[in-house]
Amino acid sequence: MSVLTQSTPxxxxxxxxxxxxxxxxxxxxxxxxxxxxxxxxxxFPWVFTIWMSLNEWKVGSPTTFVGLSNYQRLTSDPRFLxxxxxxxxxxxxxxxxxxxLGTFAAVVFHQKFPGRGFLRGVFIMPMMATPVAIALVxxxxxxxxxxxxxxxxxxxxxxxxxxxxxxxxxxxxxVLVETWQWTPLVMLIVLGGLAAIPTEPYESAQIDxxxxxxxxxxxxxxxxxxxxxxxxxxxxxxxVKSFDIIFAITQGGPGSASETINIYLYSVAFTYxxxxxxxxxxxVFFLLIVLLAAVMLYARQRMVWTEIASDx
Amino acid sequence: MVDTRISRRTLLTGTxxxxxxxxxxxxxxxEVNWKKYAGTKLEVILAKGPRGDxxxxxxxxxxxxxxxxxxxxxxxxxQQRQKVVIEFTSGRPSFDVVHLSYHxxxxxxxxxxxxxxxxxxxxxxxxxxxxxxxxDFSAAGLQYAKNDKGQMLSLPWSVDYxxxxxxxxxxxxxxxxxxxxxxxxxxAAEKLTDPKEGIYGFVGRGLRNANMAMWSNxxxxxxxxxxxxxxxxxxxxxxxxxxxxLYQTLLTKTAPPGVAGFNWMESMASFTQGRSAMWxxxxxxxxPLEDPAASRVVGKxxxxxxxxxxxxxxxxxxxxxxxxxxxSKNKEAAYLLCQWAVSKQxxxxxxxxxxxxxxxxSILGDPEVQKxxxxxxxxxxxxxxxxxxxxxxxxxxxxxEFRDIVGAxxxxxxxxxxxxxxxxxxxxxxxxxxxxxxxx
Numbered sequence: 001m002s003v004l005t006q007s008t009p010x011x012x013x014x015x016x017x018x019x020x021x022x023x024x025x026x027x028x029x030x031x032x033x034x035x036x037x038x039x040x041x042x043x044f045p046w047v048f049t050i051w052m053s054l055n056e057w058k059v060g061s062p063t064t065f066v067g068l069s070n071y072q073r074l075t076s077d078p079r080f081l082x083x084x085x086x087x088x089x090x091x092x093x094x095x096x097x098x099x100x101l102g103t104f105a106a107v108v109f110h111q112k113f114p115g116r117g118f119l120r121g122v123f124i125m126p127m128m129a130t131p132v133a134i135a136l137v138x139x140x141x142x143x144x145x146x147x148x149x150x151x152x153x154x155x156x157x158x159x160x161x162x163x164x165x166x167x168x169x170x171x172x173x174x175v176l177v178e179t180w181q182w183t184p185l186v187m188l189i190v191l192g193g194l195a196a197i198p199t200e201p202y203e204s205a206q207i208d209x210x211x212x213x214x215x216x217x218x219x220x221x222x223x224x225x226x227x228x229x230x231x232x233x234x235x236x237x238x239x240v241k242s243f244d245i246i247f248a249i250t251q252g253g254p255g256s257a258s259e260t261i262n263i264y265l266y267s268v269a270f271t272y273x274x275x276x277x278x279x280x281x282x283x284v285f286f287l288l289i290v291l292l293a294a295v296m297l298y299a300r301q302r303m304v305w306t307e308i309a310s311d312x
Numbered sequence: 313m314v315d316t317r318i319s320r321r322t323l324l325t326g327t328x329x330x331x332x333x334x335x336x337x338x339x340x341x342x343e344v345n346w347k348k349y350a351g352t353k354l355e356v357i358l359a360k361g362p363r364g365d366x367x368x369x370x371x372x373x374x375x376x377x378x379x380x381x382x383x384x385x386x387x388x389x390x391q392q393r394q395k396v397v398i399e400f401t402s403g404r405p406s407f408d409v410v411h412l413s414y415h416x417x418x419x420x421x422x423x424x425x426x427x428x429x430x431x432x433x434x435x436x437x438x439x440x441x442x443x444x445x446x447x448d449f450s451a452a453g454l455q456y457a458k459n460d461k462g463q464m465l466s467l468p469w470s471v472d473y474x475x476x477x478x479x480x481x482x483x484x485x486x487x488x489x490x491x492x493x494x495x496x497x498x499x500a501a502e503k504l505t506d507p508k509e510g511i512y513g514f515v516g517r518g519l520r521n522a523n524m525a526m527w528s529n530x531x532x533x534x535x536x537x538x539x540x541x542x543x544x545x546x547x548x549x550x551x552x553x554x555x556x557x558l559y560q561t562l563l564t565k566t567a568p569p570g571v572a573g574f575n576w577m578e579s580m581a582s583f584t585q586g587r588s589a590m591w592x593x594x595x596x597x598x599x600p601l602e603d604p605a606a607s608r609v610v611g612k613x614x615x616x617x618x619x620x621x622x623x624x625x626x627x628x629x630x631x632x633x634x635x636x637x638x639x640s641k642n643k644e645a646a647y648l649l650c651q652w653a654v655s656k657q658x659x660x661x662x663x664x665x666x667x668x669x670x671x672x673x674s675i676l677g678d679p680e681v682q683k684x685x686x687x688x689x690x691x692x693x694x695x696x697x698x699x700x701x702x703x704x705x706x707x708x709x710x711x712x713e714f715r716d717i718v719g720a721x722x723x724x725x726x727x728x729x730x731x732x733x734x735x736x737x738x739x740x741x742x743x744x745x746x747x748x749x750x751x752x
Contacts, residue, residue, distance in 0.1 A: 058749065059424075060397075060400075060401065061424075143570070143578065145510065145568050145570070145587060146581060146585065160569065162570045163570070165569070165571070165573035166570065166573075166727070170573075250573065251519075253519055253573055253723065254519065255572070255720045255723035267716065270394050272710060272713050
């Protein structure tokens, strides 16, 4: 047996020229395991989700095929439409704020000053904590009567705020938590970018008499742009599907003022047990994420081109 | 061995005495063969809380009595509900005995046929102790446990009445009397509110979904009914609007800021800190309120029934039960466990710990059991509430949607929205959901 299997590959090159069609089967079996895995854990759930979304599928009741009516229901479901708006607002805010603050923090931590290593360690600690644990701590801090945030505000004479307990301030308050947790991630990515920038442009800028802002605006920022895009992309995908912080702090409330698509989807599928409708929401949600990612990738592609053009 | 005999005898003497009084027509000599299913292994899924604790803590007694091994796990309520539904749907649940919330799951479980019928077991003197008879359960309990055909699908375990908690110290300071009607309650709340001092007259659930449990008590007091004879939802009528106006007034004018996001936990925090003078919620919160480590109002709390409305006085009622999975292979053994869980001994422990209120009148009304309850005023409010008990949610399948949609409307009124318009909108949104689910 062993002799045979060993001799086959050795003999193959000479035989291959006349019978090329025989080659694919020789590596095909090696692809099969990966293919099976991909089919079973990626393709199948997706096809099944789409199939469920075409059915009236409530736990405990028989299933009936209803075509696209679940999707029709989405267009006239005020709760879903509101959830889309909430998701967009939440995402935009929780991408922009960490990007701005993280870049600023990275520039600061790029300087050399005593205790830098220690402070950097402290700064990235929020990122290491469990979101649900963080959420519980913040919930207590947000409490309008007993929370520490209002106490701190009272020290500087600002009246008590309602934070997550009022529809108008709930999303910004949640974004605050998200920003607090994920600014360090942006900082780490940008810090990596800063380390890769050569020192020559800075030296020549110094000779030309550029001020700090000009150095940042015309040298640092363009050079770390690719890193900011990566950070932005990661943040965006995370923020769109953010669940734990919102669910643990407000469960989508007050009312439905902080109900994002993800939270609504969870309610529909696992509280109302309406799996068909829930699947339809999941499909639309997935398309939305793909669309957003595509826009980001397109923007990045364009940026790289202009960069090369300006280099040339 | 000695242990076994003692616990069995204790249980049997208790049951025999009550059995002699009940007019069941069962042969008085019949005795339950507790050991018949010795060696069986049961899986139990419980919602985390005092009922689950009480069962797990004393389960050894059951095993000593019957020789049945019990594997019981407690899961937080929300997750337990989901896990149970998913496992039932799979057709092969991993558990024999299930702890269910009637006010959320009754219709769903009945319609899906997930629970075994206990009626024949209850009629079998070899399986059922003579004191366990239908008539011993309160009306609300039977309403919850029985389906349309009159079959007992579970045993009612613990009932939750809504009561009024009030801070006696704050009441005395302002010279306010304990309110007997809802109007008096609003007046009292306004008088007690002093934002400069950080004191508010009233606190209660403002959070969507959770708030329905409190609101429904006002709704019932205004004469509201959830469904008409044809099963249509009625929560945008004049009773609902009046109840919502009351809810809006109390929570916007006399409640702490941020109440729109309060569930029972935040409400309790405000009450135990002495920041709120009145609180309406479920009956089970006496232990934390009287715990010096967690509360600043120990010994100052008054307990009474929810004040009367213009059309009556009710206590919004919810409850949980314990049932057997229809797919279980050990139904008889599982039945013995359910029976033990609602037994006099277990029920007395639950009541005395303040962790729940048994549905069985023979336990609640027993002077011996009552003696063991620490806070007499609390017990009194429980007994009084039992007399005016009325189910606090419509018995339909999409309960969660109902609580979410109407609950969101209520929360909206707290930021100034018009009650009538919000309720109408919520009803329009909910009606098709109800129709879709009940008519398939």
